[in-house]
Amino acid sequence: MARAGRQPKKRSRGSVLTKLLILVILAAIGLQLRSLHSQVQDAQAQRDALTARRTALAAQEKALTARLLPNRKAADLYRQHAAARAELERRWQWVNALASTAGGTLSSKQKIRLEAYIQMNYLDAILVHANTRLMQMTAGQYELERVGAENQRSQSGLDLGVIDHYNGTRRSVKTLSGGESFKASLALALGLSDEVQSAAGGIRLDTLFLDEGFGSLDDESLEQAIRVLAGLTEGDRLVGIISHVAALKERIDKQVVVKKARSGGSTVEVIV
Numbered sequence: 001m002a003r004a005g006r007q008p009k010k011r012s013r014g015s016v017l018t019k020l021l022i023l024v025i026l027a028a029i030g031l032q033l034r035s036l037h038s039q040v041q042d043a044q045a046q047r048d049a050l051t052a053r054r055t056a057l058a059a060q061e062k063a064l065t066a067r068l069l070p071n072r073k074a075a076d077l078y079r080q081h082a083a084a085r086a087e088l089e090r091r092w093q094w095v096n097a098l099a100s101t102a103g104g105t106l107s108s109k110q111k112i113r114l115e116a117y118i119q120m121n122y123l124d125a126i127l128v129h130a131n132t133r134l135m136q137m138t139a140g141q142y143e144l145e146r147v148g149a150e151n152q153r154s155q156s157g158l159d160l161g162v163i164d165h166y167n168g169t170r171r172s173v174k175t176l177s178g179g180e181s182f183k184a185s186l187a188l189a190l191g192l193s194d195e196v197q198s199a200a201g202g203i204r205l206d207t208l209f210l211d212e213g214f215g216s217l218d219d220e221s222l223e224q225a226i227r228v229l230a231g232l233t234e235g236d237r238l239v240g241i242i243s244h245v246a247a248l249k250e251r252i253d254k255q256v257v258v259k260k261a262r263s264g265g266s267t268v269e270v271i272v
Helices: 002-103 114-137 178-200 219-232 246-251
Strands: 142-147 159-164 169-172 207-211 238-242 255-260 266-271
Touching: 002 114, 114 142, 114 178, 114 219, 142 178, 178 207, 178 219, 219 238, 219 246
Parallel strands: 207 238
Antiparallel strands: 142 159, 159 169, 255 266
């Protein structure tokens, strides 16, 4: 009887322990649930934030997409204008170099314009013919030469100098006397005539008029000039001389004499 009364007490203790264990487990589960609930709430908050961010990005994408097509057109237009500008820049450099060359403004080069360069070449050709005449009229003393630019800062190249073969010097044509200047001018005029006929291809200058200048010549120079002019009259060429020099009247057969009348007019006499 006594043993039978102790057994229920053991079962009661075990039941209490079991309940305690269950309560601990439930408490732990409750803590885990609360933790999970907090994590779920955090996850939901992150989801909401990401959703809002996605919505904002979608709106931004839509706005950028709306701007993309105009920007592409603007980019294509920019590339076209950039290519056109590069071509214009290249052409400008070429034209600028050509203009500088023609205008004689290239740095570290002689300051010679295109027109002056062409004139220089023609002048060189004229001087070849003119010196043939001048050497005859000066008994081989003088020869003309073209004087180039003294430096690269001045635009010249069409000035004339004279070579004196008697003393081997070179000087400016401005140092020539009146008679010598006339001979040089006459030689240049005849040289121009010769060059025009040579370059024109069949064109002949059959008439040449000389106005004054003979009065500045001495007798020897006048004789030399007359010999040169007499050589020009060979063939069908006509050389007319306008002068008051008496010595010329004696050497010229055909004359047109103009005399001033007292009445205020003039009379013309043709001597053939």
